[in-house]
Amino acid sequence: xxxxxxxxxxxxxxxxxxxxxxxxxxxxxxxxxxxxxxxxxxxxxxxxxxxxxxxxxxxxxxxxxxxxxxxxxxxxxxxxxxxxxxxxxxxxxxxxxxxxxxxxxxxxxxxxxxxxxxxxxxxxxxxxxxxxxxxxxxxxxxxxxxxxxxxxxxxxxxxxxxxxxxxxxxxxxxxxxxxxxxxxxxxxxxxxxxxxxxxxxxxxxxxxxxxxxxxxxxxxxxxxxxxxxxxxxxxxxxxxxxxxxxxxxxxxxxxxxxxxxxxxxxxxxxxxxxxxxxxxxxxxxxxxxxxxxxxxxxxxxxxxxxxxxxxxxxxxxxxxxxxxxxxxxxxxxxxxxxxxxxxxxxxxxxxxxxxxxxxxxxxxxxxxxxxxxxxxxxxxxxxxxxx
Amino acid sequence: xxxxxxxxxxxxxxxxxxxxxxxxxxxxxxxxxxxxxxxxxxxxxxxxxxxxxxxxxxxxxxxxxxxxxxxxxxxxxxxxxxxxxxxxxxxxxxxxxxxxxxxxxxxxxxxxxxxxxxxxxxxxxxxxxxxxxxxxxxxxxxxxxxxxxxxxxxxxxxxxxxxxxxxxxxxxxxxxxxxxxxxxxxxxxxxxxxxxxxxxxxxxxxxxxxxxxxxxxxxxxxxxxxxxxxxxxxxxxxxxxxxxxxxxxxxxxxxxxx
Numbered sequence: 233x234x235x236x237x238x239x240x241x242x243x244x245x246x247x248x249x250x251x252x253x254x255x256x257x258x259x260x261x262x263x264x265x266x267x268x269x270x271x272x273x274x275x276x277x278x279x280x281x282x283x284x285x286x287x288x289x290x291x292x293x294x295x296x297x298x299x300x301x302x303x304x305x306x307x308x309x310x311x312x313x314x315x316x317x318x319x320x321x322x323x324x325x326x327x328x329x330x331x332x333x334x335x336x337x338x339x340x341x342x343x344x345x346x347x348x349x350x351x352x353x354x355x356x357x358x359x360x361x362x363x364x365x366x367x368x369x370x371x372x373x374x375x376x377x378x379x380x381x382x383x384x385x386x387x388x389x390x391x392x393x394x395x396x397x398x399x400x401x402x403x404x405x406x407x408x409x410x411x412x413x414x415x416x417x418x419x420x421x422x423x424x425x426x427x428x429x430x431x432x433x434x435x436x437x438x439x440x441x442x443x444x445x446x447x448x449x450x451x452x453x454x455x456x457x458x459x460x461x462x463x464x465x466x467x468x469x470x471x472x473x474x475x476x477x478x479x480x481x482x483x484x485x486x487x488x489x490x491x492x493x494x495x496x497x498x499x500x501x502x503x504x505x506x507x508x509x510x511x512x513x514x515x516x517x518x519x520x521x522x523x524x525x526x527x528x529x530x531x532x533x534x535x536x537x538x539x540x541x542x543x544x545x546x547x548x549x550x551x552x553x554x555x556x557x558x559x560x561x562x563x564x565x566x567x568x569x570x571x572x573x574x575x576x577x578x579x580x581x582x583x584x585x586x587x588x589x590x591x592x593x594x595x596x597x598x599x600x601x602x603x604x605x606x607x608x609x610x611x612x613x614x615x616x617x618x619x
Numbered sequence: 620x621x622x623x624x625x626x627x628x629x630x631x632x633x634x635x636x637x638x639x640x641x642x643x644x645x646x647x648x649x650x651x652x653x654x655x656x657x658x659x660x661x662x663x664x665x666x667x668x669x670x671x672x673x674x675x676x677x678x679x680x681x682x683x684x685x686x687x688x689x690x691x692x693x694x695x696x697x698x699x700x701x702x703x704x705x706x707x708x709x710x711x712x713x714x715x716x717x718x719x720x721x722x723x724x725x726x727x728x729x730x731x732x733x734x735x736x737x738x739x740x741x742x743x744x745x746x747x748x749x750x751x752x753x754x755x756x757x758x759x760x761x762x763x764x765x766x767x768x769x770x771x772x773x774x775x776x777x778x779x780x781x782x783x784x785x786x787x788x789x790x791x792x793x794x795x796x797x798x799x800x801x802x803x804x805x806x807x808x809x810x811x812x813x814x815x816x817x818x819x820x821x822x823x824x825x826x827x828x829x830x831x832x833x834x835x836x837x838x839x840x841x842x843x844x845x846x847x848x849x850x851x852x853x854x855x856x857x858x859x860x861x862x863x864x865x866x867x868x869x870x871x872x873x874x875x876x877x
Contacts, residue, residue: 276660279635504798507818549771550747553709553728569708569727570660570687582706584727584746586770586796605744605770606796 251552252434252446253277253399253420256535256565257575258542258593263561264292264412267403269575274399274418276571280446283339284428285421286402287394289435289442290413291539294389300327300350301367301439304385304392305374306430307345312380319378323370324351332393337405340397344382344430348391367439368480375431376467382431387440390539394419394433402433414595415542417535419444426470436468436476440538441484445472446567447532447552458525478526479536490536490543490592496523498548498588500607535565541594550587556599557582563593626650631657635689639663642682646672651679658686660708665693665701674698678717690727693720696737709746712739715761721847725767734761734780741765742848744788748772753807755779764840766848768813771798774863775821778806783840785855786813795819801863805870809863810837812855823870824863833862 255273259265267290274286294302303320307313320326332346355366371383385392390413393406399420403409419434426432435442448471449455455474456466464477475497482493496519500508505516520527531551536543544565546554555569557579564572569582585591585604592599626645630638638661645653646668655664665682672680677698684692684703692708693701696715706724713729715737722739728746731739736759744767751772753761761780767788774782786795794814801809802821810833820826829837834857845852 279662503818550728555727568660568689569706570658570689573687573705574659582725584725584770587747607798 251280251567252422253280253567253571254418254444254446254533254535254554254565255567255571256415256417256444256537256542256544256563258415258537258563259561260563260593260595260598261561262292262414262595264414266412267408267416270416270418271400271403271408273566273571273575274403274420276574277420277566277568278398278400280422280567281398281420282422283398283401284396284423285394285419285433286397286399287392287419287421287433287435287444288399288403288406288408289385289390289392289415289417289437289444289537290408290411291390291415291537292413293391293411294350297327297350298389300352301386301388302391303349303351303371303383304332305347305349306382306384307347308380310345312378313345313347316374316378316381319374320349320351322354324349324353326351333407333410334405335407337397337401339401340395340405342430343395343405348385364439364484371438372465372467376465384431385437387437387442387539390440390442392435392437392442394435395430396428396433415537415539417442417444417537417542419446423470424448429469432468432470434472436472438476438480439484441476441479441536442538443472443475443479443534443536445475445532445534447534447547448530449474449528449532450530451528454525455528475528475534478528482523482526483536483538490541490590492519493536494543494545494588494590495519496526497528498545499527500548500588504607533567541592543590543592544585545590546585546587548588555582555584556591556601556604558598558601561598563598565591624650625652625654627654627656629656630659630661630686633661635661635663639666643668646676646680651676652681652683654683654685656685658684658688658705660687660689662689663691663694664688665696665699666691667695668697668699693718696720706743707741712737712761712763715739716759723848726765728770730765731761731763731780731782734763735759736761739763740844740847741767742850743767745769748775750774750777750780750782750807750809752776752778753780753782755807762836762840764844766844766850768795769797772800772802773797774801774804774807774809775799776803776805777801777809777865780807781836782807782809783837784809784811784813785841785844786811787850789813800824801865803870804863804865805868806865808833810860811863812859812861815861820863823866825866827862827864829857829860829862 327350329349434444452471533546533552533554557564583601589604680699692711694713696718700719703722709727714733725743726741726745749769764783801824
């Protein structure tokens with residue numbers, strides 16, 4: 233899966249005014265909705281990307297398979313597909329396999345084959361590995377070892393759809409108007425330090441968790457070194473990959489809350505830690521000692537999601553934009569406020585979170601603006617919303 | 620061909636280049652007021668009007684915006700008054716020279732970025748790096764008045780100009796929440812109403828007493844803020860302001876070798 237023919241700035245423009253766009257929309261009541269407002273919001277931020285990557289993560293789209301892992305796999309050849317399916321066959325019970333419906337779309341070229349498989353893992357009886365760890369290992373092995381195959385989505389009752397193109401083109405290509413979900417996250421890409429390819433578009437996905445990312449991680453090398461000691465293999469030619477594995481490690485495997493995840497990747501400065509009350513200082517010092525290798529340096533804003541929550545956070549000195557807003561039971565995150573206003577002119581709250589302070593929406597609970605507009609290191613108390 | 624002195628443009632679905640071209644056409648045909656409806660993120664509104672009409676006409680021009688204008692609103696602004704009925708995003712007043720931007724809402728990051736002149740009034744809060752690298756020369760001095768509070772790095776690398784923070788959105792007794800205020804500041808002044816701790820202020824920034832000239836300037840801009848936003852400013856007392864100004868005009872002279 234290494235078709236790197238599309239490189240940054242193919243027309244050699246001497247100045248490209250661009251930055252990634254990110255967007256997230258969640259109905260915390262759990263009600264599924266069409267992605268149409270998300271496509272419009274992304275199209276409104278068209279100029280932030282340059283057509284070299286677009287994608288969406290949608291939660292709640294496969295209710296007929298709530299317990300199966302939905303593997304979305306892209307192939308550069310039929311041979312890669314056969315090899316992958318032979319690899320999957322002894323390791324999974326494949327309930328259904330099908331080509332993901334697409335349509336010919338202007339602006340979408342060199343498209344790979346895209347298939348999806350609804351599977352249950354066949355874990356060897358004597359094995360002590362958990363089902364989730366087994367899944368992660370299989371995904372990483374397919375991506376690292378089968379040439380021409382790439383698993384780009386692997387969660388339950390959710391799916392990632394992405395490729396090289398503008399986000400609105402990708403939505404059209406994957407016929408996303410036919411899906412309904414209770415969380416949508418989206419990304420328009422302007423690749424900076426790495427080449428564009430289908431697998432390198434966002435969102436990045438590991439089991440149920442996805443991330444869309446604007447910015448760059450200058451700490452990529454240090455983060456990668458830390459993650460490789462734990463067994464993660466970096467194969468995707470882009471910095472966002474380390475963020476994906478940090479999410480997998482902290483949020484999925486170690487089950488730490490998102491507030492802690494934010495403090496690991498965007499920790500307060502030492503001078504701030506020195507001023508904290510003692511228990512806070514101890515906690516933060518411990519986090520910086522244990523997870524020092526996961527401090528993410530450089531400018532970024534990200535939206536992270538799984539089936540029950542959507543989280544936005546930026547780097548600790550907020551070098552990339554992020555706006556949060558709520559209207560009734562819907563939570564929005566966006567690179568630009570105008571895109572939120574385009575799809576919901578009236579808003580209950582709209583605010584800019586402080587650098588490194590997460591905004592967290594969960595099923596049944598909206599975030600309180602005041603808890604992220606100021607730097608406040610106490611646990612958040614969300615607003616309850618009926619489900 | 621005669622044209623009404625006021626013209627309305629529906630910006631819904633218009634790409635920013637098309638919208639700005641329509642504004643330029645209206646102005647070069649003699650419009651003195653341009654009303655923009657349904658603005659959703661179009662960038663650079665008000666840019667590049669210089670050269671399309673003579674300077675006196677440009678100074679009389681009013682642009683009224685309904686909606687949410689995009690980044691770099693009024694970039695290189697050279698005379699017109701822009702009034703926004705809504706929030707403004709990042710980089711408003713980027714490198715503006717003359718004129719005025721009035722936002723009846725909140726403002727995003729790097730508001731007043733590198734401004735060289737003119738005035739900005741923001742009714743509510745503003746984001747990160749407000750007034751970054753504002754500058755002044757001779758009679759040209761930008762003045763920005765923010766009704767609420769701002770986030771971190773207020774006045775970063777400020778080289779000139781005036782930033783006034785009224786703190787009206789803070790609760791009684793609540794301290795400002797911006798850190799690293801005036802980091803790298805080597806010119807200009809920040810007047811901040813409300814409590815701020817020394818650790819929130821960058822190194823090399825001092826807190827001199829207000830002069831009579833400062834008091835006059837503050838009094839004028841507070842009154843203008845009250846008038847523009849129809850807000851009662853009688854509670855705002857000059858003794859509640861802290862003045863922040865650089866201790867040195869070359870704070871990094873030790874860092875560089877010649």
